[in-house]
Amino acid sequence: MEKVCNVSDVPMGTMKGFTVKQAYILLANVDGNFYAVTAVCPHMGGYLPIGTLDGKIIKCAVHGSQYDVTTGKLVKDVPAFTRLLTGGGSHDLKSYPVSVEDGTVSVEV
Numbered sequence: 194m195e196k197v198c199n200v201s202d203v204p205m206g207t208m209k210g211f212t213v214k215q216a217y218i219l220l221a222n223v224d225g226n227f228y229a230v231t232a233v234c235p236h237m238g239g240y241l242p243i244g245t246l247d248g249k250i251i252k253c254a255v256h257g258s259q260y261d262v263t264t265g266k267l268v269k270d271v272p273a274f275t276r277l278l279t280g281g282g283s284h285d286l287k288s289y290p291v292s293v294e295d296g297t298v299s300v301e302v
């Protein structure tokens with residue numbers, strides 16, 4: 194496990210990007226529970242921490258694909274015309290195990 198930040202660095206209902214052992218990680222705080230997924234959108238590489246977090250759903254700021262941050266699952270792909278223009282759709286995010294101990298959040302990368 195690699196230490197990423199303090200619990201207070203990612204308040205409830207927010208997400209933040211970190212680089213952990215050369216991996217781009219998005220850490221989200223959903224109702225006090227922490228989840229980590231890749232910070233890079235599988236569609237065309239959009240940086241997901243600059244998107245929005247609504248409950249447990251991350252929305253990519255680039256073409257709007259949506260993911261469940263608690264599982265990494267793709268819940269809404271890009272629109273059909275975007276798929277045509279960009280040569281394909283998106284897929285699930287890689288997720289990482291998270292542990293919280295003594296106010297510190299760690300991720301297994």
Ligand code: FES
Pocket residue numbers: 234235236237238239253254255256257258271283
């Ligand atoms: S880069 Fe994220 S939806 Fe296209």
